[in-house]
Amino acid sequence: MARVATPLWVTALVARILEDEGRRRGPVVDWRTRGRVERNTTVRVAGVAMRRGEFSRGQWDLDETITVWSVGRQFDATMVLLHELAHWLTRAQHTRAFWAKTWSLYARHLPRRYWRYALEHEGEYRAWSIDAAAALEVPRARELIAKRRAARASRA
Numbered sequence: 001m002a003r004v005a006t007p008l009w010v011t012a013l014v015a016r017i018l019e020d021e022g023r024r025r026g027p028v029v030d031w032r033t034r035g036r037v038e039r040n041t042t043v044r045v046a047g048v049a050m051r052r053g054e055f056s057r058g059q060w061d062l063d064e065t066i067t068v069w070s071v072g073r074q075f076d077a078t079m080v081l082l083h084e085l086a087h088w089l090t091r092a093q094h095t096r097a098f099w100a101k102t103w104s105l106y107a108r109h110l111p112r113r114y115w116r117y118a119l120e121h122e123g124e125y126r127a128w129s130i131d132a133a134a135a136l137e138v139p140r141a142r143e144l145i146a147k148r149r150a151a152r153a154s155r156a
C-alpha cells in the first residue's frame with residue numbers, strides 16, 4: 001500500500017476537470033499502489049477479465065484528500081479517480097446528484113469502450129447510477145432499468 005508519486009496523467013486529468021468545473025483549487029490526490037493478492041481468481045466484468053486483486057479502490061474524506069489505490073489497469077484506476085472526484089465536487093455520498101456528476105465525468109473522460117464496464121461495476125447494485133447513465137444515453141443502461149422493473153414486477 002505504498003504511497004507513490006502521482007502519475008502525470010492523473011495530475012493532467014484532475015487539472016482538466018477542475019478547469020471544466022470552474023474550480024481554482026482541487027483536492028489533494030494521494031496515489032497509492034495495492035499489494036498483490038495471492039491466489040488471484042479471475043472474474044469477468046462486461047467482458048473484461050480482471051483478477052480480484054486488480055481492482056483499484058478509492059476513498060474520499062471530508063478533508064480535501066482523495067486516496068486511490070491503483071493496481072495498474074489504467075481504465076479501472078481512471079474510473080475510481082472520477083468516482084472519487086465526483087464525491088469531492090458534489091460533497092455528497094451516493095446520492096442522485098453524485099451519480100449524475102459521476103456519469104457526466106465518465107462520459108467525458110472514460111473511453112467509450114469502458115462505459116459498459118463502469119455500468120456493470122458501479123451499476124448493478126446502485127439504481128441511481130443506472131438512472132444517471134441512462135440520462136446520458138449510455139448503451140445498455142435502459143436495458144438494465146427495464147430488467148430492474150421486470151424484477152420488481154415479478155416480486156409484487
Ligand SMILES: [Zn+2]
Nearest residue numbers: 083087093094
Ligand atoms: Zn463512492
